[in-house]
Amino acid sequence: MRINTISIFGFLCFVVQSGGVLAAGMGSDDARHLLARTGFGPTWAEVQRFAALSRGAAIDRLLAETRVQASTPPPDWVASYPPPVAAKDLSDDERRQRRETQRKQEAALRQWWLTEMRVTPSPLTERMTLFWHGHFTSAITKVRSPVLMYRQNVLLRAQALGRFDALLHEIAKDPAMLIYLDGAVSRKARPNENFAREVMELFTLGEGHYSEADIKEAARAFTGWSLDRKLGTVHFRPGWHDNGIKTLFGRRGRLDGDQVLDLLLERPETALTITRKLWREFISPAPDAAEVRRIAELFRQNAYEIKALMRALLNSSAFWSSGNRGALIKSPVEFLTGIQRQLDITPIDPARVARVSAQLGQQLFAPPNVQGWPGGETWLDARTLLLRQEVVRQWSRAQRPDPEAIRIARQGGGGMSLSERPLDFRIQTWVKALDAGDAWRTRARQLLLPLPPLRQPAASLPPIQFVQGLLLDPVYQLK
């Protein structure tokens, strides 16, 4: 039924095109903007799928197509949690082996997620999961358990576009978070303030909207949320919990952790913090205060439904305004995933993608500190820009030299024909997919760049060099 409606819309658009009425379809530029902002570099086919829809209908479709699980199967080992063993009970060989296993699992986890970002039918789900990973940060450098980091990732994805209140309550009891912000070891006699501070400063209220006394009281309330060491699950220890009277934001009572979180959700600053941060992620580096207030209020009225918030942000006039096109810098993960998707190249070994991403400043499962990745302009400095340019050159080659094939060919004393090498960027197929005949160059620019290039490549260049010229333009760093 739905498909029928869309094809009729498409037909209508076609019919009225010459008249310039175009009541229904938002067109390729808008579709590209929406998909580039909510995904990882759209392909021309994806842009076309949305171009015939109105803005509102396209946003509805994006939000309807989100998922709560990854489509890529995770590594097998995530199914069972290996309980930690005291170092003294292990032989040196066993200890070494455990370290090696952990290192391999950590790498496998990154590769799994990077693969999911590339192939997912709902890029927005992964973008939101990544957003929450940078908001409710935990890092494997401290958590030390790939299984617990995986489980946290599953939680972030399940609620990525679900309910913020539920997400907050669940993340506060998430084992990786309990380790990362020391909740697991916090007890009545000596409450650890780490989680209590960050939950107010970074996760909800923002600085200046709580006192040091609030932190101390909240830290008492969170005591007792600990870990079951055998299962790696949250385990409430009544003996560790401070059951006494606490006073928080003027409220007095035997507050526990969940009640403190509810108090934080009652305060208007929480919705403002989240709305502002999502504005910076999806719209522009400079949130409009009045609009943020309006949308945050709507977020609260909709019982912290993240989809309601996202719908309001994406439908805002700021999201679509011409001044905000290309106003954001792509993160390393968006850049590396986007270039593979947009050029439709033979997928790059995810181990390599993970390595480059770390060199570009974004190592998944290991944000630099509890504030997450600062992002924005800090993604690009002299080193990372040159590295991004190298990636463009290497990944947009028509053929990737296969070292093994070259070695064998050399041993045989002969050369190697082009056809023996794996094809990477199939430029002819790619140009054809743009479906624009001689006008493909305009369309390539429309697909790859959010703004006109600063260095327009000459139309006389061979096609592959023309496309590389667009990819090496400063504008390609933007979304």
Added chain:
Amino acid sequence: MKRRTFLRTGLALGTLGCLPSALSQAARPSDARLLILIALKGGNDGFNTLIPYADPRYSELRPELAIDRDQVVKLSEQEGLHPQLAPLLSLWEARELAIIRGLGYPDPNLSHFRSMDIWETASSSDEVLTSGWLDRACVAAPRPADASIDAIVVGGDDAGSLMGGQARVITLANLGQFRRQAQRLGVPPSTLPAQPALRHVVEVENSIRRAADQMKRGPVLQTAFPDDALGRSVRTACEVIASRERTGLRVVHLSLGGFDTHIRQAPTQARLFKSLAAGLPSLRAGLKELGVWNDSLILTYSEFGRRPRQNANGGTDHGTASVQFALGGRVKGGFQGAAPNLADLDGNGNPRFTLDFRGLYATVLERWWGIESQAVLGGRFSTLSML
């Protein structure tokens, strides 16, 4: 965990008014003073670097790992260097090498990641800073108007001490390659775009072009550099320092990795020290050839030392206080700080620090660059007499 953010304007204004006169000299590119940092990554074992050979506890704690007394390159009745560090003896005798003992900080953290973070941001153990100490220092000291580079990081590693976005940092492994990459950037746009994100990209491109252009003409160095990773980094360091009058370069960061010696430490550390002991004199030779030895201060650092008691693998586990080297034409050679006490170890079996590493940084800021250190370090730390 507490976090402190250094306000950009606050810092800059706060320090401008109270600069000693030395700074105005230091700010002139012709005699700007260089800091060359060498990160010994992984946590170098201080007890087999500067060896307390006269302390009987040393060989008791390290039945297999202790260096034989007659192998130690003796500097005093109590202490001496690892035999592979013997080439440093001539620097020591020339009084151009200071050995700083017992460097650490209160409530030490034993994670590589976190402790390196503490060293590079100059934070306390219980706070997280988002900018490196040299990033803050570079803004605190006014730069010449035409200077384009504050710091160069040699190699692919990040240098947390320069992170934060205020210092103008170029990372390169090889100068020739960097120039080629810069040439391939394409034509710069005739005007700066108004849109902030695009403007930023264009400004980064321009900084690369400017840096590559200013580092274009360098002398061919006669100094022989070792043919290993550190030797190549040292060569690159000397090549970029050669054009420092044009670039305004003040900090060079090098690194030597592999010091995380949990297993069979002896051969690994010996190999790394061999490289270090060849690299440092060649760096000195290169700087002398460039005529900047008297304007150079070389400092080593590492995230932590290692545990005095060896483990069952012939290695050592993560420790705390450790020893570092300072070299340069103006360095007053000799020992600084007190050696950690092997009879007084903490609950993990690690030594207690005797000198806060931020005192070393304060020394660099105040005595080398003439910058007021409190605003950069967020506290007052007493300086050392090595400069």
